[in-house]
Amino acid sequence: MRQWHIPTFRLKMYFCKPILVCKRMDSKTLISQLEETQILSKQEFADLIARHTEDDAQFLFERARVVRERYFGKSVYLRGLIEISNYCANDCYYCGIRRSNDTADRYRLTEEDILACCEEGYQLGFRTFVMQGGEDAHFTDEVLVHLIRNIKSRFPDCAITLSLGERAKERYQKLFDAGADRYLLRHETANAQHYAQLHPAWMSHARRIQCLWDLKEIGYQVGTGFMVGTPFQTPELLAEDMLFIKELQPQMVGIGPFVPHHATPFANETGGTVEQTLFMLGLLRLMMPQLLLPSTTALGTIDKTGREKGLMAGANVVMPNLSPVSVRKKYDLYDNKICTGDESAQCVNCLGVRIASTGYRIEESRGDAPGWDNRQ
Ligand code: SF4
Numbered sequence: 001m002r003q004w005h006i007p008t009f010r011l012k013m014y015f016c017k018p019i020l021v022c023k024r025m026d027s028k029t030l031i032s033q034l035e036e037t038q039i040l041s042k043q044e045f046a047d048l049i050a051r052h053t054e055d056d057a058q059f060l061f062e063r064a065r066v067v068r069e070r071y072f073g074k075s076v077y078l079r080g081l082i083e084i085s086n087y088c089a090n091d092c093y094y095c096g097i098r099r100s101n102d103t104a105d106r107y108r109l110t111e112e113d114i115l116a117c118c119e120e121g122y123q124l125g126f127r128t129f130v131m132q133g134g135e136d137a138h139f140t141d142e143v144l145v146h147l148i149r150n151i152k153s154r155f156p157d158c159a160i161t162l163s164l165g166e167r168a169k170e171r172y173q174k175l176f177d178a179g180a181d182r183y184l185l186r187h188e189t190a191n192a193q194h195y196a197q198l199h200p201a202w203m204s205h206a207r208r209i210q211c212l213w214d215l216k217e218i219g220y221q222v223g224t225g226f227m228v229g230t231p232f233q234t235p236e237l238l239a240e241d242m243l244f245i246k247e248l249q250p251q252m253v254g255i256g257p258f259v260p261h262h263a264t265p266f267a268n269e270t271g272g273t274v275e276q277t278l279f280m281l282g283l284l285r286l287m288m289p290q291l292l293l294p295s296t297t298a299l300g301t302i303d304k305t306g307r308e309k310g311l312m313a314g315a316n317v318v319m320p321n322l323s324p325v326s327v328r329k330k331y332d333l334y335d336n337k338i339c340t341g342d343e344s345a346q347c348v349n350c351l352g353v354r355i356a357s358t359g360y361r362i363e364e365s366r367g368d369a370p371g372w373d374n375r376q
Pocket residue numbers: 088089090091092095096097098099133134135165
């Protein structure tokens with residue numbers, strides 16, 4: 001254990017006994033403490049994030065795998081991602097389909113298109129469909145309720161996850177009543193000031209956080225998350241993200257590296273790294289052992305074996321793309337996104353091989369959060 005003397009007091013040591021000596025725990029001790037107590041203080045998280053070595057990271061990943069296998073064995077859950085629209089009313093500075101990007105080639109899928117994706121996904125073994133899109137006014141409550149009911153009647157053994165942005169609580173309620181099981185809404189950052197650096201002034205951090213609490217109250221399985229390495233992010237801000245997630249107690253947390261998009265205000269910013277992202281995945285696994293943690297496409301984009309590394313750092317979910325190949329390139333959130341040219345079956349086969357190489361295996365089930373009492 002390393003002793004840390006606060007410099008202000010160092011001078012006094014020449015003249016008298018030291019007045020204050022702070023002890024700073026080394027990284028491995030903090031990791032073990034996190035595994036045992038499932039929480040650290042903000043300062044401890046920030047220290048760990050800022051100061052860990054490669055050796056500490058390997059220790060974290062080993063512990064994360066032990067914890068993950070205690071609850072999930074070797075299973076990796078599949079989610080079929082259907083990108084239903086790239087129209088968006090919002091203007092997040094980091095996003096390639098933000099409304100100010102005039103070069104984006106816009107599309108939206110019809111109900112027929114989406115059902116065809118589900119049909120194909122079902123044949124391939126998917127039992128969760130994630131409908132993701134920008135905040136597109138075309139997808140009114142009525143349109144979505146009709147779609148959700150239709151999917152549920154054709155595929156009653158499947159879970160429906162929505163990732164369609166912010167809505168009023170009563171609107172989330174309608175979609176839940178129609179049969180939606182889960183909702184993903186990344187909080188992006190737990191810090192309001194940081195949120196204001198990533199979004200235009202008219203986008204509200206408070207409203208976003210309120211949406212997450214509303215979703216929980218309604219009874220959705222809730223997913224949140226953030227990007228690692230966004231502009232202005234610090235270890236202290238990441239520590240705040242950890243504490244917010246602990247407080248919210250979501251069932252799923254999606255994190256991936258920030259990858260700049262050429263047609264956004266952050267085009268020239270530096271992206272997040274694989275190392276930082278994997279470390280945060282490992283910390284999340286120890287803090288909340290039963291989390292559903294995807295190994296994201298963004299990880300696979302900045303590192304050819306990023307998704308395998310994510311699984312080895314504690315992740316237990318993968319989300320292959322079921323969107324029609326004709327629109328995949330258009331759902332262009334960040335540059336060089338992978339898996340935009342392959343048919344769904346190719347994506348699944350490719351991921352199956354990758355997962356097998358890690359010693360884990362795909363499980364064909366809804367993959368609800370442990371202990372979740374689903375409405376079926
Ligand atoms: S991140 Fe989401 S809400 Fe923001 S502009 Fe992109 S699609 Fe819209």
